[in-house]
Amino acid sequence: MRSFIPLLLAPLVLAHPKIPTPGPDGKYTLSAPGIEAKFIAYSAAITNLVVSDRNGVKRDIILGYDNASFYPVDPNHPDYGAVPGRYANRIKDHTYVVDGDRFFTEANDGNGTLHSGLNGWSRRTWNVSEVTSKSITFTIRDEGNSSQGLPGLVLGKVTHTIEANSWSTKLYAVSKTHDTPILLTTHPYWNLDAFQNPATDLVLNHTLSLPFGKRLVGIDGNTQSTGALPAIPAGDINDFWSKPKQLGANQGNANWVGNCGTNSGCSGYNNQWVVDRDPLDVTASKPVASLSSDFSGIKWDLYSDQAGVVVYSCYWMGGANELKASQKGPATNGFVKSNGCVAVEPQDLIDGINHPEWGRNQIYTPKGKPFEASIQYKFSTF
Numbered sequence: 001m002r003s004f005i006p007l008l009l010a011p012l013v014l015a016h017p018k019i020p021t022p023g024p025d026g027k028y029t030l031s032a033p034g035i036e037a038k039f040i041a042y043s044a045a046i047t048n049l050v051v052s053d054r055n056g057v058k059r060d061i062i063l064g065y066d067n068a069s070f071y072p073v074d075p076n077h078p079d080y081g082a083v084p085g086r087y088a089n090r091i092k093d094h095t096y097v098v099d100g101d102r103f104f105t106e107a108n109d110g111n112g113t114l115h116s117g118l119n120g121w122s123r124r125t126w127n128v129s130e131v132t133s134k135s136i137t138f139t140i141r142d143e144g145n146s147s148q149g150l151p152g153l154v155l156g157k158v159t160h161t162i163e164a165n166s167w168s169t170k171l172y173a174v175s176k177t178h179d180t181p182i183l184l185t186t187h188p189y190w191n192l193d194a195f196q197n198p199a200t201d202l203v204l205n206h207t208l209s210l211p212f213g214k215r216l217v218g219i220d221g222n223t224q225s226t227g228a229l230p231a232i233p234a235g236d237i238n239d240f241w242s243k244p245k246q247l248g249a250n251q252g253n254a255n256w257v258g259n260c261g262t263n264s265g266c267s268g269y270n271n272q273w274v275v276d277r278d279p280l281d282v283t284a285s286k287p288v289a290s291l292s293s294d295f296s297g298i299k300w301d302l303y304s305d306q307a308g309v310v311v312y313s314c315y316w317m318g319g320a321n322e323l324k325a326s327q328k329g330p331a332t333n334g335f336v337k338s339n340g341c342v343a344v345e346p347q348d349l350i351d352g353i354n355h356p357e358w359g360r361n362q363i364y365t366p367k368g369k370p371f372e373a374s375i376q377y378k379f380s381t382f
Contacts, residue, residue, distance in 0.1 A: 019130070019131060020131050022040070022068070025038075025066075025068060026040065026067075027040055027047055028040070028131060028136050030162040032162045032165075034051060035049070035051050035167065035379060036048070036162075037049045037050070037160070040071060041125050041127070041128050042124075042125045042126075043071065043081070043083060043084075043121065043122040043123065043124065043125075043126070044082070044083040044121075044126045044140075044158045044160075045064070045082045045122075046062060046064075046081040046160065046167070046188060047062075047065070047068065047080070047081055048060050048064060048324075049188075051165070051379045052381070053297050054296065054297025054382065059194035059196065059296060059298065060194055060324060060326050060327060061190060061191060061192050061193075061194050062081060062188050062190060063078075063188075063189035063191065063321075063336065063341050064324065066325055076321055077123070078189070079115060079122045080187070080189060081186070081189070082186075082187045083121060083158050083171070083184060083186055083187070085120060085140075085142075085173070085182070085183070085184045086121060086142055086147065086150055086156065086173065086180070086181070086183075086184070087105075087113075087116050087120075087150065087182060087362075088184055088187075088345070089115065089310065089347065089350045089351075090109065090114055090224055091112060091113040091351055091353065091354070092112055092224040092225055092354055093112060093224070094106065094111065094112055094149070095149075096354050098179050098180075098181075098353075098363055103149040104148070105147070105148055106119075106148040106149065110224075111222070112224050113149075116150060119147050119148075121184075122187065124140065126140045127139045127141075129157070130159075135159055135160060135161040135162070136159070137157060137158070137159045138157070138159075139155070139156065139158075140155070141153070142154045142155070144177065151178040151179075151180050152176065152177040152178025152180045152366075153177045154173055156172065156173040157172040158171055158184075165378060165380065166377065166379070167376070167377045167379075168374070168375065168376035169186050169374075170373075170374055171184040171186075171371070171372065171374075171375070173364070173370060173371040174370040174371070175364040175370075178366070179363055179364070180363065181363055182363075182364045182371040183348050183352075183362055183371075184373055185346060185347035185375070186346075186375055187343060188343065189343045190203070190342050190344065191327075191341050192206055192291065192293035192295075192296050192298045192299075193205075193295050193296050193329075194296070194329070195323060195327040195328065195329040195331070195332050195340075196327075196330070197295045198331055199295075201331040201337060201340055202248075202339045202340050203247055203314070203341055204246065204247050204248025204251070204339055205247075206246065206291055206292065206293050207244050207245065207246050207247075207291070207292045208240050208247055208289070208291055209240055209241075209244035209289065210240035210273050210289050210309060210311075211241055211286070211287070211288070211290075212241065212273075212276050213240055213241045213274065213275065213288075213289075213309065214231060214241050214276050215229045215230060215231055215232060215273070216230055216238055216271055216273060216274065217308065217351075219260075219261065221258075221263035221264075222261060223260060223264070223266070223270060225350055225354070225355065227354075227355050229274060229358070237250040237253045237255050238273075247268070247269070248339070260313075260315060266315045266316075268313035269313040270311075270313070270315065271311060272308045272311075272349065272350050273308060273309050274349065275288050275304075275306065275307055275308055275309060285303075286303075287302055287378075288302055288304050289302040289309050289344060292382065297382050298380075299379070300377045300378060301377070301378045302344065302376070303374075303377075303378070304346035304373070305373060306346040306348055306375070307348050308348060308349050310343070310345040310347060310350070311342065311344055312342065312343040312344075313341075313342050314336070314338060314339055314341040314342060314343065317336045317337060317338050317339075317340055317341065318337075318338060319335045319338075322334060322336075348360055348362060348373075
């Protein structure tokens with residue numbers, strides 16, 4: 001019988017799937033009817049997303065770089081297409097308390113923490129764990145305090161799936177050894193004109209709808225959370241719920257400058273809207289956001305089970321990030337300008353770990369449920 005054991009085991013070993021290597025451009029390419037997307041292991045990022053405009057012309061509508069090897073060394077590091085973690089977005093005053101113990105995270109955003117500091121998940125190369133004809137799965141092993149002030153081992157997994165006219169992402173993370181904050185999202189930057197509009201290379205002409213966004217996460221002058229969740233009146237600069245409007249519709253409003261941080265003079269948007277949907281709509285069956293461009297006729301509808309949506313209209317893009325070759329349209333100078341893009345990030349409420357009054361569960365325990373989130377963009381033309 002001993003002589004047969006290797007023969008019995010051999011098929012099991014050989015059947016283990018081999019992970020393919022990326023293409024000649026250093027990226028993994030997935031495609032389906034009406035869509036093609038590319039991904040890299042660095043930050044589990046999406047780098048390209050190509051759909052057709054109303055005239056059938058294929059447009060790459062997501063920001064990134066042609067050179068896949070540039071992402072890790074980019075000095076500006078805008079988190080293009082990345083998965084930030086283990087705790088995305090801001091932690092006020094780079095500190096929080098769990099079970100009476102105070103932790104201090106890295107202050108890399110003024111006195112606050114952004115995307116877990118300079119060694120967060122959006123600054124690491126993930127493992128490519130599975131590649132199929134329509135999906136790619138990345139995994140990460142995050143040891144305790146590899147990002148300052150975030151204790152315990154966490155295992156993370158991200159699966160991007162491309163189907164007909166759709167890009168969806170499943171986010172998963174589990175705490176193995178210690179109670180710890182977890183909050184994940186995707187961080188795509190969009191220009192639905194693919195910078196080909198001869199009249200403008202900005203996104204102020206893009207129309208945004210946030211049908212459930214009747215409240216904001218309040219921010220102070222440094223864009224850190226205050227704990228308030230103010231209501232948004234109809235007609236307000238931050239009102240995208242009463243009806244859709246262009247991102248630049250309120251440029252003449254007295255609050256346009258400072259709306260996303262008075263101390264920096266940030267103009268436009270870098271805010272989070274609360275998704276106040278019907279509690280019975282647990283399947284996230286209606287879009288939480290829609291974005292469209294009259295020039296290209298491209299539109300996406302965003303579906304997510306997360307409690308908020310961050311919208312950032314790229315105020316701090318100062319012209320240092322080079323566009324892809326296919327995006328250097330007639331109105332551009334070859335670089336992304338302020339207001340040249342918009343990032344949309346569905347995620348739980350920013351800095352919820354410091355606001356227990358909100359009732360958000362953002363501390364995950366080894367014996368508790370894992371973190372899970374679902375995000376889907378559906379593309380169409382009009």
